[in-house]
Amino acid sequence: xxxxxxxxxxxxxxxxxxxxxxxxKYDFERDLIGYGRYSIDPKWPxxxxxxxxxxxxYEEGAERSLLNGDSQTENVLWEQPHVAARIGSRDPxxxxxxxxxxxxxxxxxxxxxxxHNIRTTIYAVGQAFEKNPPLVKAFVEGGHEIASxxxxxxxxxxxxxxxxxxxxxxxxxxxxxxxxxxxxGWFVGRCSSHTQALIHEVHEELGAPLLYEADCFADDLPxxxxxxxxxxxxxxxxxxxxxxxxxxxDLKYQIxxxxxxxxxxxxxxxxxxxxxxxxxxxxGRPKMMTIGLHCRISGKPGRFAAVQSFVKYIxxxxxxxxxxxxxxxxxxxxxxxxTRIKEQEDVPEEEHTxxxxxxxxxxxxxxx
Numbered sequence: 001x002x003x004x005x006x007x008x009x010x011x012x013x014x015x016x017x018x019x020x021x022x023x024x025k026y027d028f029e030r031d032l033i034g035y036g037r038y039s040i041d042p043k044w045p046x047x048x049x050x051x052x053x054x055x056x057x058y059e060e061g062a063e064r065s066l067l068n069g070d071s072q073t074e075n076v077l078w079e080q081p082h083v084a085a086r087i088g089s090r091d092p093x094x095x096x097x098x099x100x101x102x103x104x105x106x107x108x109x110x111x112x113x114x115x116h117n118i119r120t121t122i123y124a125v126g127q128a129f130e131k132n133p134p135l136v137k138a139f140v141e142g143g144h145e146i147a148s149x150x151x152x153x154x155x156x157x158x159x160x161x162x163x164x165x166x167x168x169x170x171x172x173x174x175x176x177x178x179x180x181x182x183x184x185g186w187f188v189g190r191c192s193s194h195t196q197a198l199i200h201e202v203h204e205e206l207g208a209p210l211l212y213e214a215d216c217f218a219d220d221l222p223x224x225x226x227x228x229x230x231x232x233x234x235x236x237x238x239x240x241x242x243x244x245x246x247x248x249x250d251l252k253y254q255i256x257x258x259x260x261x262x263x264x265x266x267x268x269x270x271x272x273x274x275x276x277x278x279x280x281x282x283x284g285r286p287k288m289m290t291i292g293l294h295c296r297i298s299g300k301p302g303r304f305a306a307v308q309s310f311v312k313y314i315x316x317x318x319x320x321x322x323x324x325x326x327x328x329x330x331x332x333x334x335x336x337x338x339t340r341i342k343e344q345e346d347v348p349e350e351e352h353t354x355x356x357x358x359x360x361x362x363x364x365x366x367x368x
Contacts, residue, residue, distance in 0.1 A: 025229040026161075026197045028239075034219055042221055043335050048280025048321035050274070050330055051288040051318035052314060055187075055244070056109055056144075058135075060102035060295060062127035064365060067271050067363035068152070077294065081254050098296055102132055105299015107309070114142055116311055121189050121325040124189040126174030136178050145308040145324035146175060147214075154190065161194040168202045182206065186328055187214035187244050199240060200227055210330040212242040219243050220287035220333045221278065226341050238338035242329055248273050248304060249292035255365045263306035270310045278317065312348070 020248050021027050063074035070103050073086040080096040086094070099207035113120050122139050124146050129136050139146060150156070156164050159287070165336045176182050187201050191284070196213060203210040212222070222242045230236035246252075248270055255261045260266040270291065279285045291310070293299075298307050 006037040009131060012154070018080055021193060025201075025230050026194050028225060030195055031218070031223070031225070032306065034223065035221065037289075039221070039280075042286050042288075042332070043283060044286055044321050045331065046321070049286050049319045050278050051286070051321045051323060052274070053288070053290050053323055053328060054113065055120065055123055055290060055292050055325070056106065056120050057123045057292065057294045058102075058106065058128055059123075059125045059149065060098045060106075060128055061131040062125040062151070062153045063098060064154055065095065068127070072328060074153075077251060077254050078296065079254070082254070101294065101296030101299055102128070102135070105295035105297075106331045108299050108301075108304055109293060109295065110138065110142065110310070111279060112304070112308055116315065118311065118322055119143050119145065119324050121145040121147050123147055123189075124175060124179075124183070125149045125153045126171040126178070126336055128153070129178045130174060133178070140179055141273070141363075145185070145326040146179045146181075146183055147187060147325065148172075148175060149186075150188045150190070155193060156188065156190055157192045159192060159194075161198060164192060164194055165198050165202065168198055170205060172202060172208065177219070182208040184211040185214060185242065185329060185346055186210075188214075189215070191215050197227070197229060200229065202344040210239070211326060211333065212240045214242045214244045214245050214325070216241045217246060220289075222328065223290075224336075224338050224341065229295070236338075236340055238340070240333060240338070242332075243290070245290045245292050248290060250298045250307075251301065252293055253297055263303045267306040267309055270306070271313060274310075274314055278320075281319075290325070 003009050003356060019027070036330075040050070051068050062068070064072055065074065066072075073089065073091040075083060075085040075094065075348040076083070080093075083091075083094075110120075121140070122144050124139075126148075148171055151167045151174060156167070159167075164223055182203075186217050188195050196215060199213060200210060218241070218245070222240055224246050225241055227236060229241050231240070250260070250266060253266070262268070276287060277289050280287055291307075293307060298304055314322070
């Protein structure tokens with residue numbers, strides 16, 4: 001028991017599952033096998049060798065703030081992350097750094113992407129959208145995908161499921177009011193162990209399509225997972241997971257360790273990631289690459305230069321599909337429709353090393 005108390009490890013060899021959510025609607029299973037050694041051909045449109053999507057996280061104005069009823073000023077992802085949390089008071093410096101993203105940075109990014117005829121995916125925080133109608137109008141008119149990044153940019157892990165569900169419902173109504181429609185994709189980021197199931201539940205209650213969920217980092221391709229709440233349904237829908245990125249992401253300028261020391265370092269890493277994935281595509285195993293950007297980070301001139309240079313770099317390469325995450329999800333759902341994944345307890349022991357195979361006849365996956 002001492003090991004459990006000190007290091008929080010299992011109390012013994014072969015200890016049983018200790019997850020309090022085991023067997024509930026929140027218990028999404030892990031898949032450590034994936035597509036196997038040789039991956040699969042995702043059949044990107046026009047025989048593209050890689051699918052690239054750019055994400056703009058729009059959070060400004062919805063972060064923790066006394067103005068939003070919180071008890072502290074947000075203290076992460078700004079220019080001085082070493083500053084201690086401001087509990088019980090406003091900090092004009094931090095607020096103004098966030099304001100830069102909404103006043104200047106987002107427009108710099110948006111103008112550049114539209115100049116290069118690139119539609120991005122906007123990870124939209126509902127409360128932030130409510131505070132900047134001209135920007136929302138520009139996003140919609142520019143044909144960018146509006147995906148959900150939660151109603152507030154706050155931690156959700158310590159909320160009860162009932163509290164968190166209220167935020168998800170508010171987000172759905174907020175984005176419908178500001179953009180004209182419900183989001184079809186989600187990335188919460190600061191999520192809880194209940195988030196994935198609650199998103200599915202709210203979409204079902206509203207009759208709103210959910211094309212993908214992105215709170216995962218497990219692959220370079222989309223993949224299907226069973227939804228525990230659909231376990232007894234005859235025709236389950238499943239959930240398409242569209243992995244996001246924390247490595248090709250500008251947040252590491254402001255998070256230690258492993259921060260980007262310069263815009264050149266970020267650009268070098270993006271190019272290296274692209275080159276490796278592109279080479280795999282040329283070998284018959286195309287992948288996708290997502291680049292995560294923040295308005296108050298990559299919207300700053302010195303860092304913006306890296307993003308602009310990377311856009312020019314990939315546009316010089318042939319057979320590159322630059323698209324939104326929604327379009328990737330639509331392609332995947334059309335090309336590789338969901339079929340229920342066999343639950344492990346129903347699979348003979350000798351078959352537990354099963355891999356996902358592509359069936360050429362119907363483009364769905366089966367566990368064998």
